[in-house]
Amino acid sequence: MKHLIPEFEKLRERFPEGFDSSLVLPCLRRIQEERGFVADSDIEGLVAYLGVPRIQIEEVLSFYGQFRRAPVGRCHVEACRNLSCSLLGAERLIDHLSKKLGIRPGETTPDGEFSLATVECMASCGTAPMVAVNGSYHEAMTAEKLDALLDSKRRGD
Amino acid sequence: MPRIYIDGLPYEADSRQTVMEVAAANGIVLPGFCWHPKLSVAGNCRLCAVQVEGRSWVEISCNMPVAQDLKVLTDSDIVREYRKSILALTTLNHPVDCGICDKAGECLLQDYHYEHNGAPSTSHEVKVHATKFHALSSRITLDNERCVLCSRCVRFTHEISKTKSLGIVQRGDTSLVRASGDGAFETDAYSDNVVDLCPVGALLSRSFLYKSRVWYLKATPSVCPGCARGCAVNLWHRKPEWKLQALDARHNRAIERITPRDNPAVNGPWICNRGRDLAPLFERERATQAICAGFSVATPAAIEGARSLIERARRPVALVSSWASNEELAAFAAALGRHFTVFVKRDREPEPGEVVADDILICADKNPNSTGALANFASAWGPGSTLPEGTDLLLVWGEGFDLAQVPQSLRTIVLDAWKNPGHARADVFIPVSIQTERRGTYTNFEGTVSGFEACFEKDDSVAHAEDLFAALAAANVAAA
Ligand code: SF4
Ligand code: SF4
Ligand code: FES
Ligand code: FES
Numbered sequence: 001m002k003h004l005i006p007e008f009e010k011l012r013e014r015f016p017e018g019f020d021s022s023l024v025l026p027c028l029r030r031i032q033e034e035r036g037f038v039a040d041s042d043i044e045g046l047v048a049y050l051g052v053p054r055i056q057i058e059e060v061l062s063f064y065g066q067f068r069r070a071p072v073g074r075c076h077v078e079a080c081r082n083l084s085c086s087l088l089g090a091e092r093l094i095d096h097l098s099k100k101l102g103i104r105p106g107e108t109t110p111d112g113e114f115s116l117a118t119v120e121c122m123a124s125c126g127t128a129p130m131v132a133v134n135g136s137y138h139e140a141m142t143a144e145k146l147d148a149l150l151d152s153k154r155r156g157d
Numbered sequence: 158m159p160r161i162y163i164d165g166l167p168y169e170a171d172s173r174q175t176v177m178e179v180a181a182a183n184g185i186v187l188p189g190f191c192w193h194p195k196l197s198v199a200g201n202c203r204l205c206a207v208q209v210e211g212r213s214w215v216e217i218s219c220n221m222p223v224a225q226d227l228k229v230l231t232d233s234d235i236v237r238e239y240r241k242s243i244l245a246l247t248t249l250n251h252p253v254d255c256g257i258c259d260k261a262g263e264c265l266l267q268d269y270h271y272e273h274n275g276a277p278s279t280s281h282e283v284k285v286h287a288t289k290f291h292a293l294s295s296r297i298t299l300d301n302e303r304c305v306l307c308s309r310c311v312r313f314t315h316e317i318s319k320t321k322s323l324g325i326v327q328r329g330d331t332s333l334v335r336a337s338g339d340g341a342f343e344t345d346a347y348s349d350n351v352v353d354l355c356p357v358g359a360l361l362s363r364s365f366l367y368k369s370r371v372w373y374l375k376a377t378p379s380v381c382p383g384c385a386r387g388c389a390v391n392l393w394h395r396k397p398e399w400k401l402q403a404l405d406a407r408h409n410r411a412i413e414r415i416t417p418r419d420n421p422a423v424n425g426p427w428i429c430n431r432g433r434d435l436a437p438l439f440e441r442e443r444a445t446q447a448i449c450a451g452f453s454v455a456t457p458a459a460i461e462g463a464r465s466l467i468e469r470a471r472r473p474v475a476l477v478s479s480w481a482s483n484e485e486l487a488a489f490a491a492a493l494g495r496h497f498t499v500f501v502k503r504d505r506e507p508e509p510g511e512v513v514a515d516d517i518l519i520c521a522d523k524n525p526n527s528t529g530a531l532a533n534f535a536s537a538w539g540p541g542s543t544l545p546e547g548t549d550l551l552l553v554w555g556e557g558f559d560l561a562q563v564p565q566s567l568r569t570i571v572l573d574a575w576k577n578p579g580h581a582r583a584d585v586f587i588p589v590s591i592q593t594e595r596r597g598t599y600t601n602f603e604g605t606v607s608g609f610e611a612c613f614e615k616d617d618s619v620a621h622a623e624d625l626f627a628a629l630a631a632a633n634v635a636a637a
Contacts, residue, residue: 040338043338047339053315053321053322053324053337053341054337054338054339054341055321055322055323055324055335055336055337056321056324058324058326058335058337058338059324059325059326062326062327062328063326063327063328
């Protein structure tokens, strides 16, 4: 994390003095971008750097679904299960994904290729149900479209 | 000074107050889980809602600033309906396991439910289960099913004890109170206050867990002798009418728990953990046998022996107890003060690992009445102190002085409440009563005098120091 400190310093300039706790979120995002997840050592580093109580970082990390505490596979599949997506069959899609990949939400395939996660609304309700793979949106999903998507990912597209 | 109306009656308010504060200050109890007079406003339980006259919906009173001629209704149809629904929501996933809950009898949710709802649950869903025994620390267990997420405990560690060691992790219906991973809650010297703060039975003291139903207990107002702050406390022990017949009789004289007693001049509504742990200190094995010249004797005989030693002494010295009450100290001063050279001794010093002092409550002097003792007798006995030349009698009152320090040839009288092998060295030993067996006052380090009441009768074999001193003063001593 140390090498990110110059970047954090720049970020700090954008906030009024004494608002160091506002930096928790952007710093965590930057750390995750870099490492792929937030490690315990990152939390400790941030506590030391920002001087905020550790519990505050733990609260933020566990509140926002996009933060990960462990590495994920090469393809990170996130399926929305919030209201609009659920009404249009998200649960069935998640079951389908689970079966196809042989893992439950929150797990990674043994070969490290796929991780599956369920998430809350990703603001794509109009084209529900939606699934994101490594951050790109795939909307109005069906089981068939999912199969094709996963196969193409498996080929490394 | 704005004037506001609560249910039609006018109340004077301070412009910085909220409606909840004005109500509380005037003895009007508005229900609420998250509001606490000494914590910031969270406004998350929504139960304290009132109606502003003329508006058709409710607003929370704990976060409502007062305004001139503001008219609030606390008992309108809308408010009553609203409270019912909030309580139905609060209990939706609450286990309602009051039968096995330590908080039963002092739980706000129980009280509010019966006062404001009372209706059986209308939900047919299976309740969401959560962890029943989550050890937040070695002292406190958390029942997540009972937690109403009021965040009082969290705010306490951020605003009062300053360890910032609790938080609410996850979100929505998976939210949980958790201690931060750095173990700061474990070392929070005030952590147990969250047990009193918690409006429901979610946070429980592991030392009191399943010990007693609270309605079998009586709270005797007392003063914590743990340090010179002298916090106001309640000592909880079995009510005489619920005396246990079949179990060990010691239960009837046990201090089951110690809780803060709100005293704005001294400790507010808080005490430190050490104050809660004093019961074992009180309940150490008592000295009940008087000793004279190495022989067990009846207390009157020991008093007689001590009296003749005092009478014959030319240069007697007394080390008085800083755990003694003002009344006992005054009795000593009146009966024997002029005859003795008196030093005030510290009965207790900080123990290894104990928080010595902080800027919240805890004081470095671990004795409740050093100030009161020094008001009676000016000299303090410290680590380097020595007995004056020619001392021929030493009276030691209380703990914290080892008789092995003085030559065997020196005559000694010891007054103490607890067993200690050192007592056998004394020429005369007289057992005395302890704080829980008498009433009295202590003067704390800031000069505030606080009183304590007796919880139990003393044993016949021990004497109240207050009565003892007059008996020890022989006629010629008192006249000297
Ligand atoms: S544990 Fe108790 S005090 Fe803490 S949030 Fe839950 S109900 Fe409130
Ligand atoms: S601060 Fe001192 S007097 Fe108060 S509870 Fe703790 S030990 Fe007792
Ligand atoms: S509910 Fe799935 S994107 Fe909004
Ligand atoms: S007491 Fe006002 S919202 Fe909880």
